[in-house]
Amino acid sequence: MNVTSLGIMGGTFDPIHYGHLIAAECARLEFGLDRVIFIPARIPPHKDASGILNEDIRYHMVEMAILNNPAFEVSDLEIKRGGISYTIDTIEYYRSAYPGCRIFFIMGLDSLFIMDTWKDAERLAGLCRFIVVTRPGYNIKDEEQMREKLPPIFWKHTDFIQIPGLDISSSDIRERVSTGKPIRYMLPEEVESYIHNNNLYREGQV
Ligand code: ATP
Numbered sequence: 001m002n003v004t005s006l007g008i009m010g011g012t013f014d015p016i017h018y019g020h021l022i023a024a025e026c027a028r029l030e031f032g033l034d035r036v037i038f039i040p041a042r043i044p045p046h047k048d049a050s051g052i053l054n055e056d057i058r059y060h061m062v063e064m065a066i067l068n069n070p071a072f073e074v075s076d077l078e079i080k081r082g083g084i085s086y087t088i089d090t091i092e093y094y095r096s097a098y099p100g101c102r103i104f105f106i107m108g109l110d111s112l113f114i115m116d117t118w119k120d121a122e123r124l125a126g127l128c129r130f131i132v133v134t135r136p137g138y139n140i141k142d143e144e145q146m147r148e149k150l151p152p153i154f155w156k157h158t159d160f161i162q163i164p165g166l167d168i169s170s171s172d173i174r175e176r177v178s179t180g181k182p183i184r185y186m187l188p189e190e191v192e193s194y195i196h197n198n199n200l201y202r203e204g205q206v
């Protein structure tokens, strides 16, 4: 398949849930993306890496979650690269691997709010477009304050889309599992079973 537009969905995916999936699918449909590639971070720059589940397990959960969508893929690029997973390195890779292809980096509104702390944010904005999706709990009006923090090139390269709000987060799912609460309908069934069968996120592990 000749890919002319590519969505990149970065994240820790600890674990992947329907909030990630609906964000990627809405962005894909709205912008007519040929494909969306989910890229689990090896070491996310903005989180305490010590509490994060092993990258191969997180990768496997993404693999299971996207199986029934032929437009979705998972990549081990950041896992294989090792070290801290900077988006700039990933986007540079895709720019050279898919010359002439339009690259869209998909993220939730909460990620936008910390964008000024991202490595080489300005250069990154010149290499791709950002698709920012709404997320319950984060107000698009706060964007006004962000405008002062982020350079103009960034805003020129950003599109916002409203998606059906799912107030689901990986941290809440981990917390729920560790306290014995149900997580059904928050993430694909296969991933839920995998978590339970392998005793992931049990007490003391979160
Ligand atoms: P955690 O609670 O551990 O931070 P998370 O649910 O925020 O996990 P991440 O892996 O940190 O998941 O997020 C990856 C990307 O997906 C981010 O850009 C984030 O904004 C976006 N995202 C995650 N959950 C949602 C959601 N419910 N709605 C919209 N976007 C989301």
Ligand code: MG
Binding pocket: none
């Ligand atoms: Mg997060």
